[in-house]
Amino acid sequence: MGKIRFGQVDYLNTLPVFHALEDGLLPFDGELIKGPPTMLNKMFMEDQLEVASISSVEYARNIDKCIILPNLSVSADGPVQSILLFSRAPIVELEGRKICLTSSSATSVALLKVLFQHYYHLEVEYVTQKPDLDSMMAEGDGALLIGDDAMRAHLRVKQEKLAYHVTDLGEAWKQFTGERMVYALWVIRKEFAKENPEVVNNLCHQLVEAKKLADQSLSAVLEKGRRRSGLPMEILEEYFNTINNAFAEDHRRALLTFYDYCYKSGLIEERVRLAIWGEENVAG
Numbered sequence: 198m199g200k201i202r203f204g205q206v207d208y209l210n211t212l213p214v215f216h217a218l219e220d221g222l223l224p225f226d227g228e229l230i231k232g233p234p235t236m237l238n239k240m241f242m243e244d245q246l247e248v249a250s251i252s253s254v255e256y257a258r259n260i261d262k263c264i265i266l267p268n269l270s271v272s273a274d275g276p277v278q279s280i281l282l283f284s285r286a287p288i289v290e291l292e293g294r295k296i297c298l299t300s301s302s303a304t305s306v307a308l309l310k311v312l313f314q315h316y317y318h319l320e321v322e323y324v325t326q327k328p329d330l331d332s333m334m335a336e337g338d339g340a341l342l343i344g345d346d347a348m349r350a351h352l353r354v355k356q357e358k359l360a361y362h363v364t365d366l367g368e369a370w371k372q373f374t375g376e377r378m379v380y381a382l383w384v385i386r387k388e389f390a391k392e393n394p395e396v397v398n399n400l401c402h403q404l405v406e407a408k409k410l411a412d413q414s415l416s417a418v419l420e421k422g423r424r425r426s427g428l429p430m431e432i433l434e435e436y437f438n439t440i441n442n443a444f445a446e447d448h449r450r451a452l453l454t455f456y457d458y459c460y461k462s463g464l465i466e467e468r469v470r471l472a473i474w475g476e477e478n479v480a481g
């Protein structure tokens with residue numbers, strides 16, 4: 198077996214899980230491959246990675262290929278601060294308008310479509326673009342951005358007093374369903390996991406340890422996040438209080454609620470169950 202190729206979504210919200218691995222604070226005999234979610238989704242599904250943090254909706258589209266690693270996610274209970282729709286008019290007035298979607302996201306694109314259809318009851322036109330607020334707003338009436346791109350754009354909108362409405366999709370989802378939202382999962386390739394169960398057990402253990410270490414060295418994680426993102430410390434502190442990297446019972450219920458709406462909107466092809474490493478239903 199060669200080194201494990203481990204895909205890392207290169208946003209602040211995965212840093213509490215990856216910090217210790219990046220800094221060699223835990224034994225990890227693998228290679229970290231960083232990129233935006235859609236790049237890692239694709240690499241994982243094309244067998245170029247053994248394990249990765251990927252968009253949660255992509256799990257539902259590829260259940261034959263992946264097993265979810267326990268206790269890990271990128272989630273938030275309500276406003277998330279990094280999944281934002283910028284628009285010229287309030288969101289409820291966007292009927293028939295053109296919305297530019299970031300090419301970096303899969304889950305939040307599906308979330309926006311679900312919310313427009315089932316919560317706001319509006320029909321809009323979608324185009325996909327590179328994540329750049331100015332070129333997106335030059336092309337359309339709204340722009341969906343995620344991750345550090347969304348946070349930097351939001352700061353600019355405030356600093357430059359740009360006349361955009363900003364809708365936090367985590368907040369809208371919570372108002373609609375009463376649930377939190379699970380944006381990303383850590384998954385491992387089914388074939389690889391079956392052939393290397395001890396490696397997977399060990400990795401699961403290390404990732405739980407990695408989160409504990411990040412909790413214990415929060416100031417180092419914040420400082421690294423500040424250097425990487427260029428965002429001010431107050432914003433980072435608030436963000437790390439908002440982002441949750443657990444995967445417990447209410448995360449599962451919330452994720453299945455999201456999948457249900459994705460299914461109703463034709464964004465996934467079947468209703469799925471969650472196959473989680475270490476639980477009985479992962480066989481097959």
Ligand SMILES: C=C(O[C@@H]1C=C(C(=O)O)C=C[C@H]1O)C(=O)O
Pocket residue numbers: 206208210211234251252253271277279280301302303304305306343344345380381
């Ligand atoms: C909350 C976020 O979660 C991310 C959103 C993703 C998506 O929309 O596909 C994928 C991975 C997550 O890290 C974010 O980046 O803002």
